[in-house]
Structures are given as C-alpha cells and as structure tokens.
Amino acid sequence: MEVTKIENVTRTFKTGKMETHALRGVSLSIESGEFTALVGPSGSGKTTLLQLIGCLDQPTSGHVYVNGKDVSKLNRNQRADMRRGTIGFIFQFFALIPTLTAYENIEMPLLLNGYSASERRERVTELLKAVDLADRANHRPDQLSGGEQQRVAIARALATKPTLILADEPTANLDTPNGKQVMETMTRLNQETGVTFVFATHDPRVIQYARRVVTLRDGVVVENSEAEEISLGV
Amino acid sequence: MLQLIKMAYRDLGRNRRRSFFSSLALGMGLALLLLMAAFIQGEMGSAMDKTIELQSGHLQVQSKNYEETKTSLKWEDLVENPDQVASQIASLAPVSVATPRLFASGIVSVRDETAGVKVIGIDPLSSANDPFRKGLVSGQFLSPDDREGILIGLSLADKLGLDAGSQLNLSVNTSNGDVNEQAFTVRGIYTTETNAFDNFYVFVPLAKAQALTQTENHASAIFVMLKNIDQTDSVAAAVQSSSYKVLTWTEMNEFLVQYENFANSYMVILYLIVLGITATVIVNTLVMSVFERTREIGILSAIGMKSRTIMGMFLAESSLLAVGGILMGLVLGSIVIAFLSKYGFNIESIGVTGLLISNVIYTELTLQDAITLTLLAFVVTLVAGIYPAVLAARMEPVEALRAGQ
Numbered sequence: 001m002e003v004t005k006i007e008n009v010t011r012t013f014k015t016g017k018m019e020t021h022a023l024r025g026v027s028l029s030i031e032s033g034e035f036t037a038l039v040g041p042s043g044s045g046k047t048t049l050l051q052l053i054g055c056l057d058q059p060t061s062g063h064v065y066v067n068g069k070d071v072s073k074l075n076r077n078q079r080a081d082m083r084r085g086t087i088g089f090i091f092q093f094f095a096l097i098p099t100l101t102a103y104e105n106i107e108m109p110l111l112l113n114g115y116s117a118s119e120r121r122e123r124v125t126e127l128l129k130a131v132d133l134a135d136r137a138n139h140r141p142d143q144l145s146g147g148e149q150q151r152v153a154i155a156r157a158l159a160t161k162p163t164l165i166l167a168d169e170p171t172a173n174l175d176t177p178n179g180k181q182v183m184e185t186m187t188r189l190n191q192e193t194g195v196t197f198v199f200a201t202h203d204p205r206v207i208q209y210a211r212r213v214v215t216l217r218d219g220v221v222v223e224n225s226e227a228e229e230i231s232l233g234v
Numbered sequence: 235m236l237q238l239i240k241m242a243y244r245d246l247g248r249n250r251r252r253s254f255f256s257s258l259a260l261g262m263g264l265a266l267l268l269l270m271a272a273f274i275q276g277e278m279g280s281a282m283d284k285t286i287e288l289q290s291g292h293l294q295v296q297s298k299n300y301e302e303t304k305t306s307l308k309w310e311d312l313v314e315n316p317d318q319v320a321s322q323i324a325s326l327a328p329v330s331v332a333t334p335r336l337f338a339s340g341i342v343s344v345r346d347e348t349a350g351v352k353v354i355g356i357d358p359l360s361s362a363n364d365p366f367r368k369g370l371v372s373g374q375f376l377s378p379d380d381r382e383g384i385l386i387g388l389s390l391a392d393k394l395g396l397d398a399g400s401q402l403n404l405s406v407n408t409s410n411g412d413v414n415e416q417a418f419t420v421r422g423i424y425t426t427e428t429n430a431f432d433n434f435y436v437f438v439p440l441a442k443a444q445a446l447t448q449t450e451n452h453a454s455a456i457f458v459m460l461k462n463i464d465q466t467d468s469v470a471a472a473v474q475s476s477s478y479k480v481l482t483w484t485e486m487n488e489f490l491v492q493y494e495n496f497a498n499s500y501m502v503i504l505y506l507i508v509l510g511i512t513a514t515v516i517v518n519t520l521v522m523s524v525f526e527r528t529r530e531i532g533i534l535s536a537i538g539m540k541s542r543t544i545m546g547m548f549l550a551e552s553s554l555l556a557v558g559g560i561l562m563g564l565v566l567g568s569i570v571i572a573f574l575s576k577y578g579f580n581i582e583s584i585g586v587t588g589l590l591i592s593n594v595i596y597t598e599l600t601l602q603d604a605i606t607l608t609l610l611a612f613v614v615t616l617v618a619g620i621y622p623a624v625l626a627a628r629m630e631p632v633e634a635l636r637a638g639q
Contacts, residue, residue, distance in 0.1 A: 056536060057632045077540055084538025091635065095533045099244035109537045111237055156537070 001032045002068070003164050003196045004053050009062035009072075010219075011048050022048040024219040025062070030198060032163065035190045037210035038200040044216040046200035047168055053198065054087050054166045055079040067163060085113050088157025090199075092169035095153060096141040102152045103128065103137040109159045127155040130192075131185055147178030151185055158189060167199035171206050183209045238543070242550035245523065253555065256519040260559025261566055263512035264611045267505055268567035271607060272597035273579065274501055278494050279598055282487070284590040286459075287365055288426055288435075290486040292466050293458040295323065295478050300454065302486075305339050305352075307409040307447050307454075312336075313478065316453035323458055323473055328465040333360035334453035336443045340406040342386070342436065344394045351390070351436045353406055355443025355453070362457055366424045366437060373398025373422030376439050383421030383439070387432025391423045398423055404436070408448045416446060428590050509611065512559075513618035520552060520622035531626050532634025545627040552619025556612050563611065564604075571597045 011023040023045045030036055030053075038046045051057040052064050055071050056079070064072045071082055088109075089095070096105045106127055110120045128134045131151040141149050150170060157165045167186070171179035187209055190197050199206070207213060215223035246253040286292060296302075299311045306312075313319055316334030323332040336355035341348050356363050358376040366385065367375045376383050384404065386396065396402060398420055405415040418438070425432055444450050460469055463483075470480045484491055524531070531544060578594035 051632050054536070056635070057630075080535065080538050080540045083536065089533075089536045091533070091536075093529075095529070095536075095635075097241070097530055097533065099241060099248060108534075108539075112538050112543070 003030050003032050003034070003066070004198075005029045005063075005065040006049070006053065007063040007065075009049075009052060009059045009064060011045075011052065011057070012060045021219055023052075023059070026216075026219070026221055028214060028221060028224070030164075030196060032196055033190070033194045034212060035187065035197045035210060036199070036212045036214060037207050038198065038214050038216060039202055039207055040216035040222075041202060043218075045219040046202075046216055048219075049216065050166045050168050050198065050200050053164070054089060055082045084109065085160045086162050086164065088160070088162040088165040088195075090150070090153050090157050090165065090167035090170045092172045096149055096156075098141050101138050101140055102133060102144065102148075105141070105152055106156045106159055109156060113160050115160075123159060124155075127158060130158070130189065131155045145178065146174050147181055150174060150178070150182045154182070154185055154189070158193070158195065161193075162195065164196045164198065167197065169201055169203075170199055171201070171203055176205070179203070179205065238547050238550045239554070242547055242554055245527070245547075246551055246554055249523075252519060252522075253558075256515055257555050257558035258562060259515040260512050260556065260611060260615060261562030263508045264560060264563025264607065265567035265570060266508055267607045267611070268563070268599060268604060269570055269574075269597065270501060270504060271603040272571045272575070272599035273595060274497055275600055275603065276575070276579075276595045276598040277591055278497065280595065281591045282490060282494070284426065284428055284431075284592060285487050285490055286463075286483050288428070288431055288590060290481075290483050291362070291457040292460040292463060292483050293470055293473065294481045294486065295319065295456040295458065295473060296454065296481065298477065298479050300479075305337050305407075305454070307338060307407055307449055309409055309449065309452055312449060312452035312454060313456060314452055316451070316456060319478075320456045323456055326469060326472060328460050328462065328469050330459045330461045331360060331362045332456050332458045333357050333362045334440060335455055335457045336440060336447065336449060336452070337454040338406045338443065338447050340404050340436070342390070342394065343403045343405070344396060344400070347394055349390060349394060350434075351404075352434055353404065353443060353446075354435060354437050355440040355447075356437050357440050362459055363437075365426060369424040369426050370422050371425050373420065375422055376437060378439050378441065380421060380439050381442055382417075382419050384418040385422050385424055385437040386420055387435060388423050388425035389429045389432040390434075390436070391420070393433070396420050396423075404446075406446055408446075409452075410448065414446055414448070426590075427593050429593060431590055505607070505610070509614045512611070513614050516552060516555060516615050516618040517621055519555070520548060520619055521625065523551070524548065524622050524626045527626075528629065528634050531629050532631050532636075535629070535631035535634060541627040545623040548623035548626050549616065549619050552615055552623070555619075556615035559615065560608055560611055564608065567599075571599050575599075 006026055006028045009023055009026045013020045013022060026049060038049060040046055052059055059072050063070055074082060103124055106124045107120050110123060128137055131154055133148060133151055136144060136148060171182055174182060183206055186197055201207060212226055214221055297311050297313050320332045320334050323329055338353045340351050340353040342351050358378050371388055376385055400420045402418055403415055404418050405413050408414050466482050470482050473480050534544060574597040578596045580594050
C-alpha cells in the first residue's frame with residue numbers, strides 16, 4: 001500500500017525579489033514499511049521534500065498524498081490534525097522540549113491525541129523500553145546524551161503509532177557510536193512495527209542502512225534505486 | 235489543560251530571574267494602585283467627614299433669605315428664636331444634635347498684624363462643638379456667659395504670636411452694616427489638625443456674638459448632626475417648612491463632591507498609566523520568550539499541537555505571571571497601606587487650602603477597591619499576554635523549525 005505519493009511537486013521560496021526553486025517537479029511514491037533514504041548534497045531539496053510529505057509545508061504546485069489523501073491544499077489546522085497521529089518527526093537537532101522529562105516528551109503527542117492516562121502510561125513505558133531508555137524516564141533533555149535524546153525523539157515519533165516517520169538528518173549531530181545506535185534502533189523498529197521510515201541524510205554510514213535510496217540534486221530526483229544497486233563508495 | 239499549566243510553569247522557571255522581575259513589576263504596579271486608592275479614600279473620607287463635622291453638619295436650617303456667601307446679618311436673613319427651633323429639631327429621633335450658630339465676617343488684629351477670620355457664635359455647651367473642645371491645645375473652652383473670651387485656632391495663634399490669655403482686637407460687621415470692634419482675651423487655642431480651618435475660624439459664645447453683631451435672639455443657621463448620615467434626606471424632608479430652607483451636606487459641599495468626582499476620574503487615568511507600563515513589561519517578557527522558543531514552538535506544531543493550544547500555553551504563562559505578581563502586589567500593598575493607615579502620611583507642608591483635608595492622611599483601603607484593582611491588574615496582564623500568544627500561534631512550523639538550525 002502506498003503511504004505517500006508525490007506528483008510533480010514544485011516548491012519555490014521567495015525572499016524579496018529572489019526566487020529559490022527548492023523542488024522543480026518531483027514525483028515519488030513510498031510504500032508501507034519502506035526504510036528509505038533521501039540523499040543529496042545540501043540545498044538539493046531533501047528537507048523541503050520531507051516537510052511537504054510531513055504536512056509542515058505546502059507545495060507551490062503539484063500534489064502530495066498521504067494515506068491516499070491529498071494534503072496539498074489543507075489549511076493550517078487541518079495539516080496539524082493530519083500530522084498528529086499520522087506522521088512522526090525526528091529532527092537533526094534533538095528536538096525535545098527542554099522543560100519536559102523524557103517521559104513527558106514522549107507523552108506529549110499522546111496528550112494531543114486525547115489518549116487516556118492509563119493508555120499513555122502504558123504506551124510511554126513500552127516505548128522507553130523499545131529505545132532502551134527505561135531508566136532515563138525522569139531525566140530532562142539536558143541530562144541526556146545526544147544519542148539518548150535522539151532515541152527519546154524516536155520514541156516520541158512512534159508514540160501515536162503513525163504510519164510514517166520522517167527523519168531529517170537524524171544522526172548529523174551524533175558521534176559514530178551514537179549515530180550507529182540510533183540507526184539500529186530505527187531499523188529494528190521498522191522491522192518490528194512495520195512503520196515506514198523516510199530519512200534525509202548525506203552521511204554514507206547512514207545510507208547503508210537504507211533499503212531504498214532516492215537521490216536529489218538541485219530539486220529533482222536523479223536516482224531512485226533499491227539498496228543492492230547502490231555503490232556506497234565507502 | 236493541566237499539562238499546559240505545568241508546561242507554562244516550567245517555562246517560566248527556565249528564566250527564573252526574568253519571570254520574577256516581570257511578576258514583581260506587576261506586583262509593584264498593583265501595590266501602587268492599591269496605595270493610591272487607599273490614599274484617595276483616606277483623603278476623601280477624612281475631607282468629607284471633617285467638613286461635615288467642623289463646617290457644614292449633616293443639615294443646616296437657615297432663613298429662606300439667607301445667602302451663605304454674603305454672611306448676611308440682617309434680621310430678615312436670620313433664624314429667629316434659634317434655641318426654640320433647635321430644640322424642636324433635636325427632638326426628632328434620628329437627630330443627634332441641633333444647635334444654633336451665628337456666622338460673621340471679622341478681622342483679628344494684634345499690634346500691627348491682622349488676619350481675616352470667620353467668627354462663629356456657638357452654644358459652648360452643645361456636643362456639636364466637641365471637636366473643638368477635644369482639640370484644645372492650651373487654655374480652656376468657652377462658657378456660655380463668657381463675655382470677653384475667644385477661641386482661636388492653633389495656626390492662627392502661631393501666625394499672630396498669641397497664647398492663651400493674650401489680648402486681641404476683633405472687628406465684626408453688624409446687622410445694620412456697621413463695624414463693631416472689641417478687645418477679647420484668648421481663652422483657649424484649639425486645633426482640628428487641619429490648618430485651613432484653624433487659620434480661619436474663631437469662636438465666641440452665641441450670646442456674645444449676638445450682642446457684638448446686634449442680632450439679639452437670632453442665628454445664621456441651626457447646625458444639625460444626625461445619628462446616621464443615610465437619614466439626611468428623610469430628616470431634611472421632615473424639617474422642611476415654609477419659613478426655613480433646609481440644606482443637606484451634599485448641597486453645602488458641592489465643591490467637595492465635585493472634587494471627589496474629579497479626583498476619581500483622575501485616578502482612573504493614573505491607574506491606566508501604571509497598568510500600561512506593567513503591561514509593557516509583561517508583553518516584553520513574553521515576546522522575548524516567544525522568540526527564544528521559536529524552535530520549540532515549531533516542534534510542538536510539528537507533532538500536531540494546534541495554534542489555539544500554543545496560544546493557550548502562552549496565555550497560561552501570562553496568567554501565572556499575573557497570579558504571582560498579584561500575590562506580590564497584595565502583600566507589598568498591604569504592608570505599605572497598613573503602615574500608613576497607622577502612622578499616616580503628613581501633607582501639612584503641601585499646604586492644601588480651601589479644602590478641609592487633615593494635615594495627616596491615614597490610608598484606608600476599601601474591599602471594593604482591592605477587588606476591583608486586583609481584577610483589573612489580572613485582566614490587563616491577560617490582555618497583554620494576547621499579543622505574544624498570537625505571535626507564537628501564528629508561527630509557520632517550517633519557519634519556526636528553521637530558526638533553530
């Protein structure tokens with residue numbers, strides 16, 4: 001089943017009189033359960049593409065479908081509704097709320113989705129275990145290492161059992177062992193839960209985990225290949 | 235909701251010093267408002283009470299022809315048989331005391347110094363004159379048959395260098411338009427703790443005043459004090475007759491009533507200024523907080539928090555700041571007001587004239603003022619919180635997220 005489909009999407013940013021064409025007609029389809037990397041040099045449009053799939057932004061032209069629904073014309077609140085419960089995000093920086101504990105950060109999307117207290121408790125405990133952080137539940141982000149923070153972010157992204165998780169450079173700010181642990185956690189959760197992962201990266205060590213790699217350059221898809229066919233060059 | 239408040243509380247805790255000072259700004263603003271209200275209340279309350287007690291009474295019964303401003307002493311302008319009229323009025327149940335008084339313009343001269351005064355002929359035995367009896371600072375009070383004694387105010391005595399027992403000359407107008415002059419002995423010196431009054435009013439026994447002004451068996455007015463000020467209108471109606479006019483304290487003190495209204499509207503402007511400054515501090519704090527947390531707002535939005543929830547979070551922060559500030563303000567304000575209600579605020583040197591305002595004002599906070607101002611401070615803070623909250627709620631998640639990178 002198709003989780004997301006992008007049809008001939010363009011995205012142009014205007015800064016004063018300057019126009020930047022971040023995406024120039026991208027078409028792509030991602031099936032349920034995929035573990036796909038978006039690769040390409042910076043400025044190639046990876047992040048913009050993730051934001052469009054993630055209903056954080058709207059395309060200048062073309063259509064974006066998520067779970068079969070056209071999300072390109074939704075208003076702010078409709079997009080927020082779409083994000084909540086359907087899509088999980090993992091960001092390059094460790095995007096946790098600094099005033100909340102690991103437990104509360106994971107709980108936040110559940111609260112926003114109206115889960116009951118007991119459902120929340122059960123789900124958060126389960127997720128903390130899944131990312132090996134059961135003993136860090138009551139730590140605030142500044143008491144956690146970068147890798148731990150990113151694993152909390154993964155747990156948060158998974159909290160509402162979304163169909164799609166989007167990760168933007170999830171290991172960019174991590175050292176090799178932590179980066180490896182994060183990628184292994186993501187791979188394992190993809191296999192265990194069947195949730196679709198799409199992540200943007202230009203780190204070759206990360207790309208090797210992908211089962212499919214979509215390469216972008218200057219806002220267009222230049223290569224779209226299954227893992228076996230990729231030469232990593234590392 | 236609870237989670238929002240919890241987050242708001244922790245967010246404020248992130249920059250404790252800033253939150254504290256913002257709340258303190260509100261607290262000081264509120265304390266200032268309470269103090270101003272208590273001060274005005276104390277000033278107005280005392281001014282009105284004093285004016286009634288010393289000058290106008292709750293009611294005055296005068297001849298139909300009497301004109302207050304002219305201090306006329308013509309017989310047709312005066313109340314005839316004043317003792318009889320007074321005792322009739324005094325027999326009414328709500329009346330505390332009714333006593334005749336004669337008013338005359340006069341000049342006191344001592345050696346080559348003179349001072350314009352208002353001479354009041356009083357019945358020394360009447361309890362209406364207790365404020366002067368109790369305010370005696372030297373000498374003794376008048377007695378009904380005293381033919382040479384005069385009671386003068388402390389500030390006038392100081393100005394003319396007079397002590398109890400000193401001699402002075404008093405010239406007064408008489409009923410036929412002449413001027414009559416006679417030497418008096420300062421029998422006593424009183425103070426009402428209101429310089430404006432003490433400077434201007436001198437007292438002689440009614441019989442002596444009548445003899446001096448040639449107004450035998452007449453008085454300018456019957457001065458009436460009631461047991462309860464609320465009965466003014468009903469007593470005024472009961473006393474009304476064809477030969478007299480009855481003036482109530484509101485009619486006699488129109489200027490003071492107007493001044494009070496003016497002072498109240500003036501206070502509203504001051505309140506708005508103080509609250510405006512406070513609101514600016516709160517807006518500033520929250521706007522800074524919004525900009526510092528742009529990325530977080532982006533994250534919350536990305537995980538599906540709706541605009542109105544984000545707005546709610548910031549409004550919760552301004553509510554918490556408001557609650558903290560109000561608590562501080564109430565404590566701070568109460569301490570200052572309690573202190574000034576005991577020890578007073580001396581305005582003697584400011585020299586207010588024309589109004590019977592005590593030299594020392596004791597603050598007096600009414601429950602109504604306290605509640606109104608507290609609610610006002612809360613509402614203003616909440617309103618101030620709207621702009622930063624809208625700012626946060628309107629952020630585009632993509633741009634908010636980019637801010638952190």
